[in-house]
Amino acid sequence: MPETAKEEKRGLPELPRAEELKSIVTRFAPNPNGPLHLGHIRAAILSHEYARKYNGKFILRFEDTNPENVRPEMYDLIKQDLRWLGLSWDEEYVQSDRLNVYYDFAERLLSEGKAYVCTCAVEQFRSLRDRGGACACRGLSPAENMQRWNRMLAGDYKAGEAVLRIKTDLKHPNPAVREWPAFRIVETPHPRVGSKYRVWPLYNFAVSIDDHEMGVTHIFRGKEHEVNEERQRFLYAHLGWEYPVAIQYGRLSIPGGELSKTAIVEAVKKGELSGYNDVRLATLAALRRRGFLPETLKKVIMDLGATLVDSSLSWETLYAYNRKFADLKAMRLFFVPDPIEILVRKTPSLNDVRLRNHPSNPEAGERIVPIDRRGSEARFWIPKADAVKWKEGDIVRLKDLMNVVIKRKGVRIEAEFFGFGLLDVPKIQWVSRGALEMDVLMPDATTISGLVEPTVASLTVPLIVQFERFGFARIERVSPKPLAVFAHT
């Protein structure tokens, strides 16, 4: 038992204030403007796991308050991604459905003199702000502000002509937190709610209102939000609210994961990438396609924890974790890359062989590998890369079948049967009668072609398999031509 406790402590340290709060509420709040990647799922997984650990609530909230970059297909893609990861949410919100809520709080702040509608030109406002000064709008009465606000809503101002600002400390050491904007005017129709609204809340406002209204107790987010927290605290103070516990973590990088959501969307448009799940990407869709298992990603993220240090993950680490999980259940198959034919003479009577689908798990069942045999001659395909290393007289074993001795090399290898008994010689995977052509898409987007056992045609895909002596892969389709996506060795 102490073991378990220790393990748990390592993976999931106790949350601050978990004891005093009756219930824990966390949330994952993605912007539906692009595909989820490793960095996003860090927030999602941590939030989810903690909610579950404390029997709390996990909320999914789409932060789509910028009509200009919302991509309608992303709402569902993100949900699919989360489901695949095994994350379940108790409540779901979409910010573009909640404008009235935000408006109510805006009006309350205006009437209490804690916010104002600013019509200054941005540059002018900024230089004033940087010097610690207030613009004329700040001194307006609540009544005047309400009037301006109504004019904003009515459409009397164009985009950029008016903005609602939250009053802060004009002398705050960081100019970036002073008098931050909470609402702006956007004329672009929103993909979900169309032209119903033209005044949109900005991130810091919508997040603050929602986190409080939804009872969020713990927030997980990247440290790039540190300044935002300072800004939001002014709003919480105005409204007399208590700020949730915020847990920040550093940047998570991995080779291939450099691309921003916008850059990915662009590259896909231009055809430079095959899609959001292009194997060269570190999007969740790509990781899934490459055969990474949800439990692998969860484990990796949980091991990372929530430290402020920036961490750079290596693919090797990801592979190692995944190998461990995949090995337990992946069906074994023979795949022969870049095949060369081998003719084996003097073979005794041979039947098609029945092989275990998994070396140590009998429940995985068996499969038949057919053999092309005429009289005492049998034909197989083996990897050329192995064959070139042999010389005449070498003995090798066709794995799980028989030993052969190499007689002649050429465009076709000629060999002779050398017994069934297990020998301490190289064991080579092979295919024979009925073998199917298959492509394996590699992580660098190149393709390796080869032959695979005919049983592939009857598999239910997608399926994670291990091609013996080649590596783990995810079979993506079995017809017309089977395609697998390589995961790792």
Added chain:
RNA sequence: GCCCCGGUGGUGUAGCCCGGUCAAUCAUACUGGCCUUUCGAGCCAGCGACGCGGGUUCGAAUCCCGCCCGGGGCACCA
């Protein structure tokens, strides 16, 4: 330029708040061995780190100061 944060083995982390039990945890990688009809998995052993300099203290990875290095923010994006 201004504001903020961080630096533990090759990599990722635990420990740092509340100094001693830390000749520093765990994982991964790597090396060697065992096992195995895969170059996969498993088992065993080994390897290897507190950014630098000062200070406080009987004692510092842990506290203080300086330096160096790295990251983030300074959007009417999220």
